[in-house]
Amino acid sequence: MKAKKGVIIVLIIALASCLISMVGTSLMQGNWGKTEVSTYTGTLSDLAGMISKNTEANGKVVDITFTQDANYNFSFMVLKPNNATAENPAPAIICCHGGSNSREMQMSGYIELARRGFVVITIDASGHGRSDYAIGALTHDSYGMEAAAEYAMSLDYVDNSKIGVTGHSMGNSACVNTILALNTEGSNNHIAAWLEGSGTNAAFSMTSDSAKDLIWGISCGKYDEFDTVYTSAYTFMTSDIAKTFIKIDYPDFSEDAVIQGDWYTAKGDIGQIDKGTAIDATQAITIYNPSITHPMFHFSTTGSAITIDFFYNAFGVPNGANYMASTNQVWWIMVCFELLGLLGFFALLFPVATLLLQTPLFAKLKRTDRVLTELPSIKSWKEWMPLTVTLLALVAFAFFTYYKSYPYGSSYAFDNTIYAAGGVPNGIAYWTLICGLFAIAMICINYGLRKLLHIKDHAPQGNPFAPAALDSVSHFFRILLYVFTTVAIMYIPVYIAYYVFNADFRICSFVVALPQYKELPLFLVKYLPLWAVFYVPNAILNANTRFKEIPEWVTTVICSVANSLALIVFLFIQYGMLYSKGHLWQPNAGMAGIVAFAIIPCLAFAAFSARFIYKKTGSAWAAGLMNALIMCLVACTLAQCATDVIFPF
DSSP states (O other): OHHHHHHHHHHHHHHHHHHHHHHHHHHHHTGGGTEEEEEEEEEHHHHHHHHHHHHHHHTOOOOOOSOOOSSSEEEEEEEEETTOOSSSOEEEEEEEOOTTOOGGGGHHHHHHHHTTTOEEEEEEOTTSTTSOTTHHHHTTTSTTHHHHHHHHHHOTTEEEEEEEEEEETHHHHHHHHHHHHHSOTTOSOOOOEEEEESOOGGGGGOOTTTTTTOEEEEEOOTTOTTHHHHSOGGGGGGSHHHHHHHHHHOTTOOOSSOOTTOEEETTEEEEOOOTTOOOSOSSEEEEEOOSOOSGGGSSSHHHHHHHHHHHHHHHOSOTTOOOOOTTOOOHHHHHHHHHHHHHHHHHTHHHHHHHHTTSTTTGGGSOOGGGGSOOOOTTSHHHHHHHHHHHHHHHHHHHHHHHHHHHHIIIIISOTTTSOSSHHHHHHHHHHHHHHHHHHHHHHHHHHHHHHHTTTTTOOOOOTTGGGOOSOHHHHHHHHHHHHHHHHHHTHHHHHHHHHHSOOEEETTEEEOOOOGGGHHIIIIIIHHHHHHHHHHHHHHHHHOOOSSSOHHHHHHHHHHHHHHHHHHHHHHHHHHHHHHSSOSSGGGHHHHHHHHHHHHHHHHHHHHHHHHHHHHSOHHHHHHHHHHHHHHHHHTTSOOOTTOOSOO
16 A cells, blocks of 8 residues: 555656646746637648738738648747737747757747737748648648748738748758748738748858848857758858858948847948848848857847847847847746756656556466576676676677768668658658667677676576567557556646647657657557667666676666766767867767757666566566657657658658
């Protein structure tokens, strides 16, 4: 009874954490009742109908330039502050996130802009979140931003002369393609301002024609993992690339360096504009070179301040709103709420897995005798030496293969018509697969080494794969049902968070979000086996790393460190070089470094969850598959998915 009471307490705490996270996130997005939050998920045909209805009712003229398709869904969230009314229309900013993410990624920007009186639309880019992959091609490769911009123009509380766009990384391609589609001769639609946040490649598409009557800014982080490779970000302000961008608006520019934060027009350098004051020009450019990395543009007070100050300079203080200094930021509070939900989600595994084993259906999976077999002694060098060799080999292999296999996997390993079109799940999957195969080899090598060391004393060596022994085929399928049931229950709060509170659980790019049901076959049939190849052998190693003299929590910590140490060392070297020398240790592994920040906590957690499930069930299959399913969904849910092609192999 005491143990059961403890499980219930953990369950309540985990659920309470998720609920507080949902409510807090919702309140932050709505600026505590001062901003109306609504969402749209529907076809482009339906959206076009809404635009036509709005323009007719509001007396506006908005051209519908996207394809009015009735088959695919496009999704976005609208934040309307109280000051934005038909009598006092406000500027509107459309935001687009980076690759393998969703609209919530831009929270630091859209929360701060909305609380300052700007109308904000943050989109799920095509193939991400709730937007179908086909939406991109149907909106002139703008990932859907073109359609969202025209919807904003149709609203009576939006000032059509003050439409801005901003993006992060991939989202900048959405911005520039929207500008190229709308800012054309004779068009009734016009993008007046664009802030390119992190990742300057999109700016190379700009010409003097596309920059006409456009106020635009470039933020090139000094330590940007990609721009340090592509645009010499560390010395960007003195580079020919930065000067070329300035010359688009100011052809006579001839200085040795671009001055950070200064505005340049056809008349020249007009200096910096007072914060909160609109520039007295319809065409101008400014460049920022902050000391931040690529993800920090949407996850730092520095990046948020640049966004706030830029749109204040582009449009001024919105009608009915008061100026608010860019140093006054609250988005980090929402991060705290979402992190609480993230912790609550993973904590749910322990009580849910335990309580399910009390049911008649899964009671037969409870701890078996094989868990109770006599443990070896760590005092013998014949035990700790093979263990040390095994762990060091696993860490070394994971380290040296990560920065090589991740770029390969994300670019080449999987055909985009077969697996997800995004590189993140493919890169992780490829590295996971080869590490899993190596782990199987090391289990065998460890066993052989121990046999060799004990050849004279004839000490029996147990089967290293015993933790994965199955009683029958039905035993395996019961394990599968147990695993899927546990994870399905864990995702109930995620479901509620999305559909009731417009929220998910995240910190930066480490996200637990609700997968689209039509993508589940892609994840489960094609990706889950790749994760299982890693996490099942990992659970076997975990189960075998137990000794008489060492408490369970200590050996579990050892496994947790061993799981994550390779990537910790990689990040230390990669970013140590970046900050000290201005360039990456492995230039081709920029995205691998960013993704590693999310993989490390997953690997560290996997050691604890695997040990817990194994001790409950005596099965490395249950322990490994539980981790595999959770981590697969976490890695793949926000990937860019080509959902038209799922089953063909």
